[in-house]
Amino acid sequence: MAQALSVLRQQDPAVAEAIANEARRQRDWIELIASENYVSEAVLEAQGSIFTNKYAEGYPGRRYYGGCQYMDVVETLAIERAKQLFGAEFANVQPHSGAQANMAIYLAALKPGDSILGLKLDQGGHLTHGHPLNFSGIYFDVHAYGVDRETELVDYDDLLRVAKQVRPKLITSGASAYPRTIDFARMRAIADEVGALLWADIAHIAGLVAAGLHPSPIPHAHFTTTTTHKTLRGPRGGLILSSAAIAEEYNLNRAVFPGVQGGPLMHVVAAKAVAFGEALQPEWRAYQSRIVDNAKALAQGLVQRGLRLVSGGTDNHLMLIDLSRSEGIEEISGKKAEKALDEAGITVNKNAIPFDPRKPMVTSGIRVGTPAVTSRGFGGVEMERIAEWMAVVLRDIDNADLQAQVAATVREFCAAFPVPGHARYRDEVADDTLPTAPPAAEPIAMPSPT
Numbered sequence: 001m002a003q004a005l006s007v008l009r010q011q012d013p014a015v016a017e018a019i020a021n022e023a024r025r026q027r028d029w030i031e032l033i034a035s036e037n038y039v040s041e042a043v044l045e046a047q048g049s050i051f052t053n054k055y056a057e058g059y060p061g062r063r064y065y066g067g068c069q070y071m072d073v074v075e076t077l078a079i080e081r082a083k084q085l086f087g088a089e090f091a092n093v094q095p096h097s098g099a100q101a102n103m104a105i106y107l108a109a110l111k112p113g114d115s116i117l118g119l120k121l122d123q124g125g126h127l128t129h130g131h132p133l134n135f136s137g138i139y140f141d142v143h144a145y146g147v148d149r150e151t152e153l154v155d156y157d158d159l160l161r162v163a164k165q166v167r168p169k170l171i172t173s174g175a176s177a178y179p180r181t182i183d184f185a186r187m188r189a190i191a192d193e194v195g196a197l198l199w200a201d202i203a204h205i206a207g208l209v210a211a212g213l214h215p216s217p218i219p220h221a222h223f224t225t226t227t228t229h230k231t232l233r234g235p236r237g238g239l240i241l242s243s244a245a246i247a248e249e250y251n252l253n254r255a256v257f258p259g260v261q262g263g264p265l266m267h268v269v270a271a272k273a274v275a276f277g278e279a280l281q282p283e284w285r286a287y288q289s290r291i292v293d294n295a296k297a298l299a300q301g302l303v304q305r306g307l308r309l310v311s312g313g314t315d316n317h318l319m320l321i322d323l324s325r326s327e328g329i330e331e332i333s334g335k336k337a338e339k340a341l342d343e344a345g346i347t348v349n350k351n352a353i354p355f356d357p358r359k360p361m362v363t364s365g366i367r368v369g370t371p372a373v374t375s376r377g378f379g380g381v382e383m384e385r386i387a388e389w390m391a392v393v394l395r396d397i398d399n400a401d402l403q404a405q406v407a408a409t410v411r412e413f414c415a416a417f418p419v420p421g422h423a424r425y426r427d428e429v430a431d432d433t434l435p436t437a438p439p440a441a442e443p444i445a446m447p448s449p450t
């Protein structure tokens with residue numbers, strides 16, 4: 001295979017080296033960030049294509065620019081495949097990201113000042129569900145429901161109570177850090193009872209939904225949005241799904257363009273078509289099943305080692321570890337755990353747990369997910385080893401020697417599992433230099449990661 005960075009190395013060595021270092025990091029670290037994945041070689045080829053050169057404002061057959069015949073081909077493929085994958089009558093594949101897809105729903109369904117009701121942001125809700133710094137929190141009247149203190153499951157009675165009180169125009173289901181099944185049918189019944197619209201944001205669980213491993217919102221929700229890059233394993237982007245009647249009544253296409261976007265990223269739309277095509281293959285369902293099996297195996301491994309998981313376990317691809325009430329672990333913050341695990345070659349993110357007394361940038365938990373490691377071919381045996389490494393590091397949190405030792409073992413272990421899409425970089429990263437990460441800047445305070 002040709003050197004993937006040969007021209008770039010000549011022209012812009014600083015950028016080329018950053019890419020090579022990221023390839024090394026992806027190769028040598030165990031990726032447990034629940035919202036991340038590795039796309040296929042085919043998705044990379046489509047996304048890295050000359051489709052990026054073309055403007056294609058409008059929709060297939062109705063463009064504002066000439067020369068769009070091949071744009072129409074790939075966008076139509078992406079739309080038809082998305083509809084088939086989710087059993088939906090309507091799909092819009094143009095949103096640049098999950099947040100853009102969500103913005104289009106707000107624009108289509110609401111007027112500024114209307115009330116929305118979503119999951120509390122510190123209990124798993126996403127920042128586009130009403131964070132004060134996000135447009136959703138700035139332009140709308142935000143209300144929230146939560147999880148039960150004991151079970152840590154969505155408290156649907158509380159949701160109904162708040163919904164009756166607030167009479168929201170829109171109820172949001174969906175989360176970035178909820179390890180259990182969401183009952184869309186029950187949420188629709190609540191929405192109907194108070195005359196609200198139901199919106200399902202399935203950014204995290206879309207792959208599981210498409211594979212039939214999580215109940216689908218399509219028969220229940222008025223609007224469904226998702227990212228395409230998490231469990232769905234496509235390029236970074238967004239997707240909107242609905243019935244044909246809702247798409248027409250709320251003019252969802254118009255809400256995306258010209259509502260919140262100009263020209264679509266057609267190279268990304270092409271890559272979405274490829275990813276949806278992959279997702280329609282029979283092997284893909286088996287891949288999603290392995291994600292869930294791996295999550296269960298990892299959860300069991302962690303619980304057996306005394307770690308407490310929020311809600312006791314997981315139904316999907318992710319789990320939250322409560323570091324404030326885990327056996328054999330002196331109380332540590334999510335921030336400290338994230339750092340120690342990173343030193344040990346395991347990438348996770350700190351995450352608030354329900355009723356977390358600590359600030360969002362510190363937290364008492366970490367979030368762990370299996371989509372990326374499953375794409376890499378890890379199975380039950382590997383989950384057991386990861387659980388052991390995590391427990392060992394967390395139990396002796398200040399032991400830098402131990403972290404270095406685990407990192408070396410992890411690196412060797414990872415070498416047996418080539419990263420999908422990385423074949424093109426093999427020679428570029430063969431010198432084996434580990435990236436030396438610059439100190440991370442503190443980001444602005446967010447309630448929870450994506």
Ligand SMILES: *Cc1c(COP(=O)(O)O)cnc(C)c1O
Binds near residue numbers: 125174204
């Ligand atoms: C990740 C995520 C999004 C946003 O996706 P971006 O592509 O990062 O904009 C929206 N909603 C939920 C629930 C998410 O988890």
